[in-house]
Amino acid sequence: xxxxxxxxQQMIKETARExxxxxxxxxxxxxxxxxxxxxxxxxxxxxxxxxxxxxxEEYGGFGGGCLxxxxxxxxxxxxxxxxxxxxxxxxxxxxPVLISGSKEQKEKYLPDIAQGKRWAAFGLTESNAGxxxxxxxxxxxxxxxxxxxxxxxxxxxxxxxxxxxxIIAMTDPSKGPRGATMFVVEDGDPGFSYGKKExxxxxxxxxxxxxxxxxxxxxxxxxxxxxxxGFITVMKTLDISRPGIASLGLGLxxxxxxxxxxYAKQRVQFxxxxxxxxxxxxxxxxxxxxxxxxRALIYAAAKHIDxxxxxxxxxxxxxKVFATDMAMKVTTDAVQVLGGYGYMKEYPVEKMMxxxxxxxxxxxxxxxxxNVIGQELNKEYS
Amino acid sequence: xxxxxxxxxxxxxxDVRLDPETNTLAREGVESIMNPFDRHALEEAVRIKExxxxxxVALSMGPPQAETVLREAISCGADRxxxxxxxxxxxxxxxxxxxxxxxxxxxxxxxxxVLCGKQAIxxxxxxxxxGLATQLRVPFVTCVQKIRTIEGKSLDLERxxxxxxxxxxxxxxxxxxxxxDINEPRTPSLKGKMKAKKAEITxxxxxxxxxxxxxxxxxxSPTRVVNVFSPPPRGDRTVFTGSAEEQVDQLVEQLGKYI
Numbered sequence: 001x002x003x004x005x006x007x008x009q010q011m012i013k014e015t016a017r018e019x020x021x022x023x024x025x026x027x028x029x030x031x032x033x034x035x036x037x038x039x040x041x042x043x044x045x046x047x048x049x050x051x052x053x054x055x056x057e058e059y060g061g062f063g064g065g066c067l068x069x070x071x072x073x074x075x076x077x078x079x080x081x082x083x084x085x086x087x088x089x090x091x092x093x094x095x096p097v098l099i100s101g102s103k104e105q106k107e108k109y110l111p112d113i114a115q116g117k118r119w120a121a122f123g124l125t126e127s128n129a130g131x132x133x134x135x136x137x138x139x140x141x142x143x144x145x146x147x148x149x150x151x152x153x154x155x156x157x158x159x160x161x162x163x164x165x166x167i168i169a170m171t172d173p174s175k176g177p178r179g180a181t182m183f184v185v186e187d188g189d190p191g192f193s194y195g196k197k198e199x200x201x202x203x204x205x206x207x208x209x210x211x212x213x214x215x216x217x218x219x220x221x222x223x224x225x226x227x228x229x230g231f232i233t234v235m236k237t238l239d240i241s242r243p244g245i246a247s248l249g250l251g252l253x254x255x256x257x258x259x260x261x262x263y264a265k266q267r268v269q270f271x272x273x274x275x276x277x278x279x280x281x282x283x284x285x286x287x288x289x290x291x292x293x294x295r296a297l298i299y300a301a302a303k304h305i306d307x308x309x310x311x312x313x314x315x316x317x318x319x320k321v322f323a324t325d326m327a328m329k330v331t332t333d334a335v336q337v338l339g340g341y342g343y344m345k346e347y348p349v350e351k352m353m354x355x356x357x358x359x360x361x362x363x364x365x366x367x368x369x370x371n372v373i374g375q376e377l378n379k380e381y382s
Numbered sequence: 383x384x385x386x387x388x389x390x391x392x393x394x395x396x397d398v399r400l401d402p403e404t405n406t407l408a409r410e411g412v413e414s415i416m417n418p419f420d421r422h423a424l425e426e427a428v429r430i431k432e433x434x435x436x437x438x439v440a441l442s443m444g445p446p447q448a449e450t451v452l453r454e455a456i457s458c459g460a461d462r463x464x465x466x467x468x469x470x471x472x473x474x475x476x477x478x479x480x481x482x483x484x485x486x487x488x489x490x491x492x493x494x495x496v497l498c499g500k501q502a503i504x505x506x507x508x509x510x511x512x513g514l515a516t517q518l519r520v521p522f523v524t525c526v527q528k529i530r531t532i533e534g535k536s537l538d539l540e541r542x543x544x545x546x547x548x549x550x551x552x553x554x555x556x557x558x559x560x561x562x563d564i565n566e567p568r569t570p571s572l573k574g575k576m577k578a579k580k581a582e583i584t585x586x587x588x589x590x591x592x593x594x595x596x597x598x599x600x601x602x603s604p605t606r607v608v609n610v611f612s613p614p615p616r617g618d619r620t621v622f623t624g625s626a627e628e629q630v631d632q633l634v635e636q637l638g639k640y641i
């Protein structure tokens with residue numbers, strides 16, 4: 001379907017697709033097998049200016065919005081969700097600076113991010129604070145001109161690979177969610193270290209590590225926004241980042257559909273290509289319907305967000321749930337279409353199915369997204 | 383450092399047909415691409431510019447639609463594109479093409495280097511690079527696999543040979559043709575694509591470059607394609623196996639059949 005994208009948006013798609021086809025697809029099985037971070041591919045993306053899409057023009061980027069990122073991520077995810085996650089986590093990591101950072105912080109970090117000289121990561125999750133973000137135990141205490149951070153962040157995408165980390169910590173634990181503040185922690189800061197790299201089921205090309213802060217001292221000016229506004233920044237960040245995760249589901253679903261149809265046209269059983277059988281046609285049709293519906297919803301949500309509405313949470317959560325549930329279903333069906341071959345690592349759908357699962361879990365589980373949608377409905381109808 | 387890169391728009395090799403009347407390549411309705419070897423020449427020129435400063439001019443001779451490859455060249459880092467286009471150029475062989483490009487390069491003014499791909503994938507002659515150097519009266523080296531150093535007006539490079547490579551030093555200005563091993567061309571960047579979209583391509587006619595009518599196009603081309611055929615298949619081949627002695631025995635036995 002034609003979504004009437006602008007010429008610039010077509011260029012973003014083309015550029016992301018070219019890198020995906022030339023660099024990502026030939027490498028994805030090896031990266032997955034070796035659990036290896038795609039440093040070179042990300043550098044190629046940076047050279048092609050893809051890291052500047054979401055950075056404002058005055059800081060060397062293209063000043064693109066949510067839809068522009070979504071288009072790039074869709075193309076990347078057609079190749080490998082692990083690689084695309086590493087790219088997406090970089091955007092997620094720098095969004096807090098973009099949303100609530102000072103002019104000095106933007107000047108310090110955004111040009112480097114736009115050029116891919118430094119990568120970012122987002123530090124929210126802890127062992128006791130996942131879906132319930134209010135359970136955060138990391139603390140930050142002001143000591144003269146420095147903040148002193150203590151605590152451990154868990155399952156941080158790009159952990160150990162990024163140079164810039166946006167981290168939420170409790171500055172006034174007694175105030176609950178209003179006592180949380182965001183900070184920038186940089187690779188090499190005293191007291192800042194990384195835990196072991198996690199061994200994951202899917203998205204194995206992405207790096208997931210613990211961030212450990214033991215009396216980690218950072219300058220006072222690393223605080224993002226005002227004291228106590230950490231949660232607001234996190235919520236705003238997630239509102240604009242979730243369509244990106246939805247788009248990973250979309251690209252992945254499209255890739256699985258492409259593989260399934262291609263295979264069904266070639267595979268002959270009972271004297272016919274299996275696509276000639278109605279059972280197979282219905283399955284492929286359902287996959288195609290879901291992929292296209294997800295695309296329409298994501299693009300619409302992204303355009304809604306780019307219009308800077310007062311409330312974007314519901315649209316953001318809706319597309320995240322729909323597209324990632326779709327990706328799980330469509331990749332599972334793609335494995336079914338390919339049958340025994342689909343279960344083997346020689347074909348890419350096995351990896352696609354493993355990669356799909358995380359999309360329903362990270363950046364807010366799909367259960368939490370439904371909570372958000374439910375709460376919004378409750379407000380709307382009051 | 384001013385570098386001119388010669389770029390040819392060629393039919394995509396996936397879809398090649400011959401015109402049965404003229405025995406030349408049929409270009410109508412075939413998707414066109416940038417000659418792959420020229421892409422490597424362009425990448426090398428952009429890398430030299432990034433290290434030593436200067437300007438990269440992409441030059442093409444072709445019909446108006448060849449403008450597309452020049453825009454693509456700009457998206458990959460060329461500063462500007464110049465298209466030499468004139469009905470009179472049609473049917474040019476390698477000699478007339480070299481003459482035309484020679485005039486075009488001279489019209490563009492002084493240069494330090496001209497870079498070309500080793501050959502175009504449609505004609506496969508590998509003659510235009512050397513022909514152009516001759517027209518320009520500058521030294522040239524073909525099949526360059528690496529530029530080692532550029533110091534002042536001197537260039538050290540490696541020329542690919544069947545059994546290794548030669549190390550050659552030559553003065554600037556000069557012309558080089560490059561092989562694919564020289565580099566890995568970059569993906570066009572977003573900024574490059576946006577620049578390419580807005581860029582104005584300079585179009586020069588035969589008169590603009592001072593080309594003599596009897597030296598261009600079909601009239602200026604000594605080459606005539608009289609026939610096109612597939613080479614006959616090679617005869618049967620036998621590979622002997624076993625120890626050296628056994629192989630010699632087998633060979634002698636086989637040769638015996640012919641005595």
